[in-house]
Amino acid sequence: MPDQEREKAVAPTEMPSKPPAVAGTEAEGNQIFFGESLVGLDSTELNGNLIVIEGMDGSGRSTQIALLQEWLESEGFAVQTSGLRRSNLVGRDIDELLAKNAVTRLTLALMYATDFFDQLEHRIIPALRSGAVVLADRYIFTLIARGVVRGINRDYMTGLYAMALRPDLTFWLNVRPETAFGREFKKAQAISYWEAGRDMSLSHDLYWSFVRYQTMIKREFEVMAKLSGLIELDGEASVSVVNKQLRQRIGEQLAIRSSKYTPSAALAHLWR
Amino acid sequence: METQDTAVKPPRPDATKSTTLPQPGRPVPSRAYPGALIVVEGTDGSGKSTQLYLLKRWLEIGGYRLHFTEWNSSPLVKSATRRGKQKRLLTPTTFSLLHAADFADRCERQIMPLLQGDYLVLADRYIYTAFARDAARGCSHRWLRNLYRFAPIPDITFYFRAPLDVAVNRILSGRPKLKYYEAGMDLGLSYERPESFKLFQARILEEYDKMVDTDNFVVLDGTLPVNKLQKQMRDIVASKIDLKRFAPRALEAE
Numbered sequence: 001m002p003d004q005e006r007e008k009a010v011a012p013t014e015m016p017s018k019p020p021a022v023a024g025t026e027a028e029g030n031q032i033f034f035g036e037s038l039v040g041l042d043s044t045e046l047n048g049n050l051i052v053i054e055g056m057d058g059s060g061r062s063t064q065i066a067l068l069q070e071w072l073e074s075e076g077f078a079v080q081t082s083g084l085r086r087s088n089l090v091g092r093d094i095d096e097l098l099a100k101n102a103v104t105r106l107t108l109a110l111m112y113a114t115d116f117f118d119q120l121e122h123r124i125i126p127a128l129r130s131g132a133v134v135l136a137d138r139y140i141f142t143l144i145a146r147g148v149v150r151g152i153n154r155d156y157m158t159g160l161y162a163m164a165l166r167p168d169l170t171f172w173l174n175v176r177p178e179t180a181f182g183r184e185f186k187k188a189q190a191i192s193y194w195e196a197g198r199d200m201s202l203s204h205d206l207y208w209s210f211v212r213y214q215t216m217i218k219r220e221f222e223v224m225a226k227l228s229g230l231i232e233l234d235g236e237a238s239v240s241v242v243n244k245q246l247r248q249r250i251g252e253q254l255a256i257r258s259s260k261y262t263p264s265a266a267l268a269h270l271w272r
Numbered sequence: 273m274e275t276q277d278t279a280v281k282p283p284r285p286d287a288t289k290s291t292t293l294p295q296p297g298r299p300v301p302s303r304a305y306p307g308a309l310i311v312v313e314g315t316d317g318s319g320k321s322t323q324l325y326l327l328k329r330w331l332e333i334g335g336y337r338l339h340f341t342e343w344n345s346s347p348l349v350k351s352a353t354r355r356g357k358q359k360r361l362l363t364p365t366t367f368s369l370l371h372a373a374d375f376a377d378r379c380e381r382q383i384m385p386l387l388q389g390d391y392l393v394l395a396d397r398y399i400y401t402a403f404a405r406d407a408a409r410g411c412s413h414r415w416l417r418n419l420y421r422f423a424p425i426p427d428i429t430f431y432f433r434a435p436l437d438v439a440v441n442r443i444l445s446g447r448p449k450l451k452y453y454e455a456g457m458d459l460g461l462s463y464e465r466p467e468s469f470k471l472f473q474a475r476i477l478e479e480y481d482k483m484v485d486t487d488n489f490v491v492l493d494g495t496l497p498v499n500k501l502q503k504q505m506r507d508i509v510a511s512k513i514d515l516k517r518f519a520p521r522a523l524e525a526e
Contacts, residue, residue, distance in 0.1 A: 036415055088361060089352060089355065093352045104377060106376040106379075107377040111373045114366050114370050117363070156421060159414075
């Protein structure tokens with residue numbers, strides 16, 4: 001859909017109110033960014049809403065985002081999505097680095113940061129400027145957690161993302177690693193090297209490597225949930241239950257009155 | 273290239289930190305490794321690369337254990353940088369991050385292992401290039417300092433200072449056409465590339481000058497004759513670094 005059309009379709013009536021005290025860094029004064037302003041950005045023009053869904057592999061993020069997109073579009077909102085490794089600048093380069101598995105933790109963390117800011121500047125911000133709802137499939141929290149569990153200093157990681165926009169809402173789909181393992185395995189009949197955190201030499205056993213790695217990530221999320229006010233949802237619940245909770249909070253944010261939604265035939269298979 | 277973990281020598285008695293292994297995101301205590309790091313910095317056309325080359329030749333001929341590293345030389349992010357430049361996708365932030373990723377790769381896989389392995393490391397441009405250039409593009413100093421916190425602090429940083437006109441003329445006379453980002457065209461300072469380049473270089477020079485005291489630069493006059501400058505450089509290296517430790521004889525003595 002061209003941007004102009006989107007703008008007309010959305011036309012939000014009010015500026016989103018930014019959640020208070022969402023602090024990932026020491027700087028508290030800046031309400032739009034986590035700490036520092038992005039170079040050359042006029043932040044007064046950001047009329048859309050940034051909604052982030054976080055959670056480990058197998059927590060149900062992608063499913064929920066597909067459903068939310070359909071729901072929001074049926075309510076007349078233009079939707080843009082973002083996610084890890086989707087930037088034009090370095091998305092494919094990261095894929096290659098991961099495939100070759102010959103990259104150090106710091107380089108990888110910085111490549112992910114490049115990927116993040118490229119999408120922020122070229123995808124998320126333009127969409128917010130046109131008044132769209134951005135559904136982010138993961139955000140800085142996953143990236144910070146991955147760096148920290150690999151021994152990169154936490155302040156370093158949060159400092160790196162000081163110019164990230166503060167989301168209007170951030171949800172954390174919390175699941176047990178054991179549940180996530182089952183779901184991920186079902187998807188591909190395998191667990192990837194990186195999902196299992198094999199680079200960290202936690203265990204030669206794939207299952208235990210996955211569980212230990214994802215448990216470490218989960219602990220980081222618990223810390224960040226407190227610090228940054230993430231909204232924790234029980235990812236073990238059924239798709240429809242989680243979806244209802246998401247729609248409730250997002251509906252409040254966007255002033256959508258009716259909360260009814262049934263997925264179309266195309267997405268019905270996700271609904272269980 | 274040594275990529276495997278090199279055994280780290282215990283820190284010398286005067287080391288204040290107990291850390292022996294570098295940790296990303298923590299400043300590396302300068303005595304956490306036995307090697308030494310010599311860096312040259314300066315604007316384009318300041319003569320720094322020529323001088324470092326001559327220093328390297330001097331040390332090579334003397335048989336010292338050394339390794340030479342350049343800014344922006346790892347194949348890792350080359351395709352991304354090329355794509356970003358061709359399609360003009362790069363913003364000040366992503367430009368900076370991509371170079372940091374490149375540097376991190378070199379730092380973790382070359383510079384740190386070599387310093388730990390007791391080598392003399394010569395670097396043509398270092399993190400100060402990023403500080404000057406990215407700050408000239410508008411990145412915040414605080415953010416940049418954090419970004420490169422993992423980099424070991426050099427034993428000597430030579431700053432080749434040449435007046436703006438001299439440096440700019442050296443570049444403009446030797447190059448038919450300036451590239452888009454090289455000329456700082458992304459900053460919108462001027463429609464004319466040579467003019468934009470000049471304004472951009474002026475900003476970079478200003479940023480370099482600010483670091484002379486804060487980062488202990490050894491300032492050298494880039495307009496001096498090449499051989500005179502080289503003599504100064506060699507004298508300073510010999511006085512500040514215990515070169516004997518890097519000579520082949522030192523190995524046999526151990």
